[in-house]
Amino acid sequence: MKKLIAGNxxxxxxxxxxxxxxxxxxxxxxAQACDVAVCVPAVYLAQGQALLADSPLALGAQDLSxxxxxxxxxxxxxxxxxxxxxxxxIVGHSExxxxxGETDAVVAEKAQRALAAGITPIVCIGETLAERxxxxxxxxxxxxxxxxxxxxxxxxxEIVVAYEPVWAIGTGKTATPEQAQAVHAVLRAQxxxxxTQADRIRILYGGSMNATNAASLLAQADxxxxxxxxxxxxxxxxxxxxxxxx
Ligand code: PEP
Numbered sequence: 001m002k003k004l005i006a007g008n009x010x011x012x013x014x015x016x017x018x019x020x021x022x023x024x025x026x027x028x029x030x031a032q033a034c035d036v037a038v039c040v041p042a043v044y045l046a047q048g049q050a051l052l053a054d055s056p057l058a059l060g061a062q063d064l065s066x067x068x069x070x071x072x073x074x075x076x077x078x079x080x081x082x083x084x085x086x087x088x089x090i091v092g093h094s095e096x097x098x099x100x101g102e103t104d105a106v107v108a109e110k111a112q113r114a115l116a117a118g119i120t121p122i123v124c125i126g127e128t129l130a131e132r133x134x135x136x137x138x139x140x141x142x143x144x145x146x147x148x149x150x151x152x153x154x155x156x157x158e159i160v161v162a163y164e165p166v167w168a169i170g171t172g173k174t175a176t177p178e179q180a181q182a183v184h185a186v187l188r189a190q191x192x193x194x195x196t197q198a199d200r201i202r203i204l205y206g207g208s209m210n211a212t213n214a215a216s217l218l219a220q221a222d223x224x225x226x227x228x229x230x231x232x233x234x235x236x237x238x239x240x241x242x243x244x245x246x
Pocket of ligand 1: 008164168169170171172206207208209227228229230231
């Protein structure tokens with residue numbers, strides 16, 4: 001299946017820095033064999049929409065509200081994201097689970113809101129170091145994914161899953177290709193039990209993926225792309241990862 005490389009800019013950038021970064025990336029993504037997206041801070045969606053118009057680079061958001069509309073100060077709805085041409089939205093990133101108390105149930109609701117608005121949710125799941133060391137990696141990721149399947153089973157083939165071991169995010173410690181593949185295979189089996197179309201659901205790996213390690217991770221049978229944090233902020237590194245996926 002066509003791989004997906006999605007950049008997660010997190011809370012980085014400025015009007016000037018974003019323009020420079022996209023100017024560095026865009027010439028390199030003319031005829032890629034993979035899909036590419038950048039998930040930008042919400043205040044820069046209008047800039048992203050303008051700069052990415054008619055380009056093969058898709059626009060993504062980093063979060064969305066679990067609510068449809070109304071008295072939820074500070075929140076941004078799925079419909080608002082659609083207004084700006086957003087195609088993907090990260091939901092349940094470990095930083096939102098950790099710092100904003102997002103539960104499995106809230107993450108599932110956010111995925112549902114995205115799907116209802118025609119936005120592909122990139123559902124992030126992954127274990128902490130303590131959970132891995134306690135031998136509960138499989139239980140944790142299956143529980144996290146089960147909540148999303150439970151609420152969205154009828155359209156589960158429309159989601160993207162991102163397996164992001166928390167201990168590998170922003171730490172420079174990458175899961176080995178074998179460690180990542182082992183978890184991806186578990187997730188694939190769980191999706192297969194829920195959907196006849198599970199083989200077309202992309203399961204991305206995320207966690208310190210970079211220009212050096214991308215090819216070996218992306219060569220694994222059930223790794224269908226990457227969610228890239230730090231390395232998506234440097235055009236040359238991001239383009240190398242895109243090349244490895246193409
Ligand atoms: C992420 O935040 O989704 C991520 C994978 O970050 P990094 O690539 O910096 O580890």
